[in-house]
Amino acid sequence: MFRPLAQTLVPPLARANVNPAHVVLLHTVIGLDAAARIRRGERLAPALLLQLKTVLDGLDGQLARATGRTTETGRYLDTEMDLVVNAALNVAIEGVPAGLALTVLQSVILTVDYLWEREHREARGEVFRDPPAQAGDDPRVLAALRAVYAAYFVPQERVLGRVFAARLRRVAGGAPSARQRQAYTPLAAATVTANLGLSTQFLALGLAVLTGRPQLYTRSLPLQAALLLGTQLWREARVRAATAGPQPSSSG
DSSP states (O other), X not given: OHHHHHHHHHHHHXXXXXXXXXXXXXXXXXXXXXXXXXXXXXXXXXXHHHHHHHHHHHHHHHHHHHTTOOBHHHHHHHHHHXXXXXXXXXXXHHOHHHHHHHHHHHHHHHHHHHHHHHHHHHHTTXXXXXXXXXXXXXXXXXXXXXXXXXXHHHHHHHHXXXXXXXXXXXXXXXXXXXXXXXXXXXXXXXXXXXXXXXXXXXXXXXXXXXXXXXXXXXXXHHHHHHHHHHHHHHHHHHHHHHHHSOOOOXXX
């Protein structure tokens, strides 16, 4: 729903030579405004602003690809500004300690989405993401963004990546075969996490805000984590089934 809406905005903005980074900053401001309005107890305005932020969040990447401005700086900026908005929203609803803790949990959920998509594609020999162009990156800005990403996101990716790899080795009984890797990384699991992405998160939050009970959203985050745990156990069960199933015969 949101991606087609964003796509309609790409041609006019490309003709106007709009910088995708400016779109990132715009939807960041919109997200922070929504958080402030939620804090004040407003309903309709922040609910609508969150959906607008989602449209613009999808637009910046499409615009960057359409205009050849996909840069490493843009990717880091988009990810880190989303983190800022998520933290502001969660703090607006739950206060500082609980809101920040929920932001970390939310980041973990989104990191699982990233890792499971990467695992799915790599297990099938597909390219996960094309490398961004380097032209247009300010070295100082890029260095600062890399430092933030390395401090906050990289530890999550490394820990979770090692956990998922260790679980695969355990249920596979050693180094996994290509068949076991594919059993461990089904499209259905990647679909589960994709539907817990920011578009869904903001839609759910918008509906909760509209009803005057934004806490319904923040309380859903532990349930989302439980869903991912159940999906992980299912992934492991698939590997066991693939291991116990008939193996292809080998010819001399």
